[in-house]
Amino acid sequence: MHIVERYLQAMVAHDWEAMAECLADDVVRVGPFGDTYTPKDPYVAFLRDLMPGLPGYSMKVERVIESGRSAVVELSETVELDGTPVVTPEALVVDLDGDGRIAHIAIYIQRLGESAPEP
Numbered sequence: 437m438h439i440v441e442r443y444l445q446a447m448v449a450h451d452w453e454a455m456a457e458c459l460a461d462d463v464v465r466v467g468p469f470g471d472t473y474t475p476k477d478p479y480v481a482f483l484r485d486l487m488p489g490l491p492g493y494s495m496k497v498e499r500v501i502e503s504g505r506s507a508v509v510e511l512s513e514t515v516e517l518d519g520t521p522v523v524t525p526e527a528l529v530v531d532l533d534g535d536g537r538i539a540h541i542a543i544y545i546q547r548l549g550e551s552a553p554e555p
Contacts, residue, residue, distance in 0.1 A: 440500055440507045440530050443538055448495050450487060456480045460537040468526070468545040492516030505532040524548070 439458050446455035456476060464474040473479035487493065498510040509528040514521050525546040533539040 438500060438502060438507065439532065439536060439538060440502075440509060440528075441497070444495065444497060444509070444511070447483060447487065448493075450484075452480055452484050455483070458538055460533045460535070460539040463538055463540070465541045466543065468543050490515050492521055505536075506530065507532075 443455055443458035446452075446458065459476045459479070462475045463479055464472065465479050466472050473482050492515060494514045496512050496514075498512070501508045501510075507528075507530045509530065510525075511528070512523050512525045514523045516522070525548070527544045529540075529542045529544070530538055531540040
Protein backbone atom coordinates (compact mmCIF):
# COMPACT_ATOMS: atom_id res chain seq x y z
CA MET A 437 0.00 0.00 0.00
CA HIS A 438 1.24 3.47 -0.85
CA ILE A 439 2.36 5.62 2.09
CA VAL A 440 -0.35 8.19 1.35
CA GLU A 441 -3.05 5.54 1.75
CA ARG A 442 -1.43 4.33 5.00
CA TYR A 443 -1.38 7.93 6.26
CA LEU A 444 -5.09 8.44 5.51
CA GLN A 445 -6.12 5.10 7.03
CA ALA A 446 -4.11 5.82 10.19
CA MET A 447 -5.72 9.27 10.47
CA VAL A 448 -9.25 7.87 10.22
CA ALA A 449 -8.36 5.14 12.76
CA HIS A 450 -6.88 7.77 15.10
CA ASP A 451 -3.62 5.80 15.08
CA TRP A 452 -1.39 8.84 15.59
CA GLU A 453 1.82 6.83 15.91
CA ALA A 454 1.27 5.04 12.59
CA MET A 455 0.26 8.31 10.95
CA ALA A 456 3.37 10.08 12.26
CA GLU A 457 5.56 7.32 10.81
CA CYS A 458 4.33 8.31 7.34
CA LEU A 459 5.46 11.92 7.77
CA ALA A 460 8.85 13.56 7.31
CA ASP A 461 10.08 15.36 10.42
CA ASP A 462 9.83 18.69 8.57
CA VAL A 463 6.45 18.04 6.93
CA VAL A 464 4.44 21.09 5.87
CA ARG A 465 0.66 20.84 5.73
CA VAL A 466 -1.22 23.70 4.06
CA GLY A 467 -4.96 23.56 4.64
CA PRO A 468 -7.79 24.82 2.47
CA PHE A 469 -7.85 28.18 4.23
CA GLY A 470 -4.08 28.76 4.10
CA ASP A 471 -3.62 27.38 7.61
CA THR A 472 -0.17 25.82 7.86
CA TYR A 473 1.19 23.25 10.30
CA THR A 474 4.85 22.31 10.49
CA PRO A 475 6.90 20.34 11.56
CA LYS A 476 5.56 16.86 12.30
CA ASP A 477 4.83 17.07 16.04
CA PRO A 478 2.58 20.19 15.91
CA TYR A 479 0.77 18.77 12.86
CA VAL A 480 0.10 15.42 14.54
CA ALA A 481 -1.02 17.25 17.72
CA PHE A 482 -3.44 19.36 15.66
CA LEU A 483 -5.08 16.26 14.17
CA ARG A 484 -5.02 14.36 17.47
CA ASP A 485 -6.94 17.24 19.07
CA LEU A 486 -9.32 17.83 16.13
CA MET A 487 -10.33 14.45 14.72
CA PRO A 488 -11.89 12.72 17.77
CA GLY A 489 -14.25 15.68 18.27
CA LEU A 490 -15.73 15.61 14.76
CA PRO A 491 -19.24 14.11 15.05
CA GLY A 492 -20.13 11.45 12.49
CA TYR A 493 -16.74 11.75 10.80
CA SER A 494 -15.95 9.51 7.84
CA MET A 495 -13.64 9.63 4.84
CA LYS A 496 -14.11 8.06 1.43
CA VAL A 497 -11.03 7.91 -0.82
CA GLU A 498 -12.11 7.92 -4.46
CA ARG A 499 -8.66 7.55 -6.00
CA VAL A 500 -4.95 8.07 -5.53
CA ILE A 501 -2.92 9.05 -8.57
CA GLU A 502 0.83 8.63 -8.17
CA SER A 503 3.54 10.22 -10.27
CA GLY A 504 7.13 9.87 -9.14
CA ARG A 505 7.41 11.36 -5.66
CA SER A 506 4.02 13.07 -5.81
CA ALA A 507 0.43 11.95 -5.49
CA VAL A 508 -3.00 13.48 -5.92
CA VAL A 509 -5.81 12.13 -3.76
CA GLU A 510 -9.48 12.67 -4.49
CA LEU A 511 -11.62 12.08 -1.41
CA SER A 512 -14.61 13.26 0.52
CA GLU A 513 -14.98 13.85 4.23
CA THR A 514 -18.29 13.74 6.05
CA VAL A 515 -19.06 15.47 9.36
CA GLU A 516 -22.43 15.88 11.05
CA LEU A 517 -23.55 19.45 11.64
CA ASP A 518 -26.69 19.76 13.78
CA GLY A 519 -27.35 16.06 13.13
CA THR A 520 -27.12 16.41 9.34
CA PRO A 521 -24.25 14.78 7.44
CA VAL A 522 -22.30 17.35 5.42
CA VAL A 523 -20.03 15.99 2.68
CA THR A 524 -16.98 17.97 1.54
CA PRO A 525 -15.20 16.83 -1.63
CA GLU A 526 -11.45 17.47 -1.49
CA ALA A 527 -8.21 17.00 -3.36
CA LEU A 528 -4.85 16.57 -1.67
CA VAL A 529 -1.55 17.16 -3.42
CA VAL A 530 1.16 15.24 -1.62
CA ASP A 531 4.93 15.32 -2.13
CA LEU A 532 7.30 12.73 -0.73
CA ASP A 533 10.87 13.27 0.42
CA GLY A 534 13.87 11.16 -0.62
CA ASP A 535 13.08 8.63 2.12
CA GLY A 536 9.54 8.11 0.80
CA ARG A 537 7.84 9.95 3.65
CA ILE A 538 5.25 12.69 3.23
CA ALA A 539 7.03 16.06 3.10
CA HIS A 540 4.24 18.38 1.90
CA ILE A 541 0.44 18.22 1.87
CA ALA A 542 -1.77 20.83 0.21
CA ILE A 543 -5.53 20.47 0.72
CA TYR A 544 -8.12 21.89 -1.68
CA ILE A 545 -11.88 21.74 -1.09
CA GLN A 546 -14.95 22.11 -3.29
CA ARG A 547 -17.49 24.48 -1.86
CA LEU A 548 -20.77 22.79 -2.65
CA GLY A 549 -24.00 24.70 -2.87
CA GLU A 550 -22.42 28.02 -3.80
CA SER A 551 -23.25 29.72 -7.05
CA ALA A 552 -20.56 30.17 -9.61
CA PRO A 553 -19.49 33.77 -10.19
CA GLU A 554 -21.03 35.55 -13.14
CA PRO A 555 -18.73 35.66 -16.22
